[in-house]
Amino acid sequence: MPVEFTREQLGEVTRLQRLYPDRGGALLPVLHLAQEVFGYISEDVEKYVGTLFDLGPAHVHEVVTFYTMYFRRPRGRHVLSVCHNLSCHLMGAQEIIAHLTSRLGIELGETTDDGRITLLTVECLCACEMAPMLQVDDRYEGHLTVEKVERLVDRLA
Amino acid sequence: MSPAATEKILTRNFGRPDSHTLKAYLETGGYTALPKALTMEPPAIIDAVKRSNLRGLGGAGFPTGTKWSFIPKGHTGPVYLVINADEGEPGTFKDRYLLERDPHALIEGMLIAARAIGSTLAFVYIRGEYVESWRHVSAAVGEAYEAGYLGRGLDVVVHRGAGAYICGEETGLISSLEGKKGWPKLKPPFPAIKGAFGAPTIVNNVETICHVPHIINRGAEWFASLGTKTQGGTRMYSVSGRVTRPGVYETSVAVTLRQLIYEYAGGVTGNGRLKAVVPGGSSAAILTADEIDVTMDVDGLKAAGTMAGSAGVIVLDETVSIPEALMVVARFYAHESCGQCTPCRESTGWIYEMTRRIVVGRGRKADLDTILDVARRGAGTTICAFYDGAVGPYISYIEKFRAEFESLIPK
Numbered sequence: 001m002p003v004e005f006t007r008e009q010l011g012e013v014t015r016l017q018r019l020y021p022d023r024g025g026a027l028l029p030v031l032h033l034a035q036e037v038f039g040y041i042s043e044d045v046e047k048y049v050g051t052l053f054d055l056g057p058a059h060v061h062e063v064v065t066f067y068t069m070y071f072r073r074p075r076g077r078h079v080l081s082v083c084h085n086l087s088c089h090l091m092g093a094q095e096i097i098a099h100l101t102s103r104l105g106i107e108l109g110e111t112t113d114d115g116r117i118t119l120l121t122v123e124c125l126c127a128c129e130m131a132p133m134l135q136v137d138d139r140y141e142g143h144l145t146v147e148k149v150e151r152l153v154d155r156l157a
Numbered sequence: 158m159s160p161a162a163t164e165k166i167l168t169r170n171f172g173r174p175d176s177h178t179l180k181a182y183l184e185t186g187g188y189t190a191l192p193k194a195l196t197m198e199p200p201a202i203i204d205a206v207k208r209s210n211l212r213g214l215g216g217a218g219f220p221t222g223t224k225w226s227f228i229p230k231g232h233t234g235p236v237y238l239v240i241n242a243d244e245g246e247p248g249t250f251k252d253r254y255l256l257e258r259d260p261h262a263l264i265e266g267m268l269i270a271a272r273a274i275g276s277t278l279a280f281v282y283i284r285g286e287y288v289e290s291w292r293h294v295s296a297a298v299g300e301a302y303e304a305g306y307l308g309r310g311l312d313v314v315v316h317r318g319a320g321a322y323i324c325g326e327e328t329g330l331i332s333s334l335e336g337k338k339g340w341p342k343l344k345p346p347f348p349a350i351k352g353a354f355g356a357p358t359i360v361n362n363v364e365t366i367c368h369v370p371h372i373i374n375r376g377a378e379w380f381a382s383l384g385t386k387t388q389g390g391t392r393m394y395s396v397s398g399r400v401t402r403p404g405v406y407e408t409s410v411a412v413t414l415r416q417l418i419y420e421y422a423g424g425v426t427g428n429g430r431l432k433a434v435v436p437g438g439s440s441a442a443i444l445t446a447d448e449i450d451v452t453m454d455v456d457g458l459k460a461a462g463t464m465a466g467s468a469g470v471i472v473l474d475e476t477v478s479i480p481e482a483l484m485v486v487a488r489f490y491a492h493e494s495c496g497q498c499t500p501c502r503e504s505t506g507w508i509y510e511m512t513r514r515i516v517v518g519r520g521r522k523a524d525l526d527t528i529l530d531v532a533r534r535g536a537g538t539t540i541c542a543f544y545d546g547a548v549g550p551y552i553s554y555i556e557k558f559r560a561e562f563e564s565l566i567p568k
Contacts, residue, residue, distance in 0.1 A: 019314045020314070020336075020354070021235065021237075021278070021353075021354040021356070022335065022336075022354050024335060024336035024337075025316075025334055025335055025336050025354070026336065027336030027337075028316070028317065028318065028319050028333065028336060029316065029317060031319065032285075032317060032319065053336075059337075062337075062338055063336070063337060063338050066321060066338035066339065066495075067285070067318075067319035067320045067321050067338075067339075068319070068320030068321065069285045069286070069319040069320035070319060070320075081286075084485070084488075085247045085439070085485065085486075085489055086247050086248065086398070086435070086439060086471055086482060086485050086486055086489075087247070087248055087397040087398050087403075087471055089481075089482070089485045090398045090399055090471070090473065090477060090482075091398070091399075122286075123245075123247070123322065123489050123492055123493060124245060124246070124247035124248070124249075124439075124489070125286055126244045126245060126246075126247075126249055126250045126252075126253055126284075126287075127250055127253065128247075128248055128249075128250055128395065128397030128398070128403065128469070128471070129250055129395065129396075129397055129403040129404045129405065130403075131397060131398075131403070135286060138288040138289075139288075139289075140289070
């Protein structure tokens with residue numbers, strides 16, 4: 001896939017850049033857009049986004065690698081991010097994580113062979129009232145049990 | 158006043174399924190403080206917030222009105238208001254409720270705060286993972302433009318973070334808002350003098366700002382009377398871990414930790430017997446079961462040797478392993494250290510490794526004293542408060558439960 005936004009997407013980039021006193025403020029939002037469009041932030045995407053801001057690739061690389069939500073490799077069609085911080089730990093996160101790794105046959109940080117699911121652990125997602133919990137793509141799912149996680153995985157296409 | 162009888166202020170509309178809409182906000186008295194604030198001169202608004210004893214509810218507990226008064230007098234360039242919606246302190250989830258369920262309260266608070274500090278452009282920095290919050294706040298901002306509350310003197314930009322705890326630190330947040338990695342900045346200059354994009358900037362927590370319309374509407378004295386001598390109002394306590402009813406509870410800051418655990422959250426689960434409590438998010442020093450008769454205001458918890466922080470209460474019953482809990486917490490600080498300052502970057506990593514080896518039965522006799530020594534030496538030496546926040550748990554978990562750690566270390 002060529003690393004280039006469509007004319008419409010470039011319009012969105014300009015709109016975002018104009019929201020900030022310095023257009024550099026739009027770097028994180030534009031990287032979110034780039035990830036949505038290109039799937040992940042490759043080095044080519046870093047270079048391309050840099051050209052939209054007159055920023056060197058090193059600056060963009062530094063930003064991309066600092067944050068957890070930018071993927072630098074292809075990810076699965078769905079991303080499961082299981083919280084393993086204290087409240088979730090107290091409510092059984094370890095059991096959920098162990099079940100998911102064995103059920104999906106992958107280690108943490110890996111993607112299933114069919115490209116369906118990437119499995120991660122994350123620090124506190126600030127939904128401790130529904131611990132143990134995870135984020136599946138954009139959505140929070142809480143009060144997890146092995147059975148509930150099983151149904152959730154089955155439903156992901 | 159019995160805290161249990163405290164009126165709900167911030168959470169009063171949470172029962173309405175449409176509480177996030179402009180319609181619901183207007184039907185419940187929303188946007189009635191704004192016209193009052195528009196008749197007040199900015200110094201009068203700041204004075205009211207000072208007299209209300211409102212203190213920052215993101216973690217630091219700094220008096221809000223005083224913070225606002227730091228904007229240089231006679232400054233003629235832009236001034237920015239930045240809302241810290243980068244909720245990330247482990248055990249805290251109250252801002253998520255406000256963002257999702259009452260975003261117009263935030264917008265009205267921002268309109269008043271912006272008038273007080275002379276800002277015409279404000280940002281809401283929402284943590285990247287809070288997609289639902291981002292949608293609700295964006296929709297509410299859209300409604301507020303449509304209705305003419307925004308766009309006539311104040312513009313609001315809703316900004317998404319990308320996953321980094323340190324961006325909840327106000328200068329780290331500013332770096333991130335500027336499109337950089339979220340490295341905290343040396344102070345001084347403080348943000349009120351030189352903040353976002355080089356301009357005077359006030360960074361306030363979501364819940365803090367949501368209180369402002371009520372202070373304007375019902376008076377500073379009313380707000381002050383809800384709390385303790387040095388902190389006014391109610392606040393939203395996030396209670397989680399081994400309790401019967403985990404959730405957000407809004408009550409007076411004069412509530413005690415015992416009341417929160419047993420009256421609000423329904424008591425302790427697990428084996429039913431309390432072992433320890435983290436009272437203010439994971440960076441707060443841990444309290445033992447006999448230290449819970451403390452009031453949950455900033456100064457009450459400070460006097461108890463810990464902190465109110467973000468008011469995230471995590472409850473541990475007797476069956477919980479404290480060394481394992483510290484390992485989980487230490488892993489968090491090791492992961493989230495931004496890497497800028499050597500004491501923090503190095504210590505958080507090594508302390509995690511040492512707690513881990515203790516938990517798996519490979520600890521060494523000197524490990525506990527080494528952790529305490531490293532923790533104490535590094536405290537206060539770094540650019541931001543992150544490492545001091547890590548030191549709180551390192552020292553308190555070990556000092557208060559030392560025998561439990563020692564029992565895991567081979568003789």
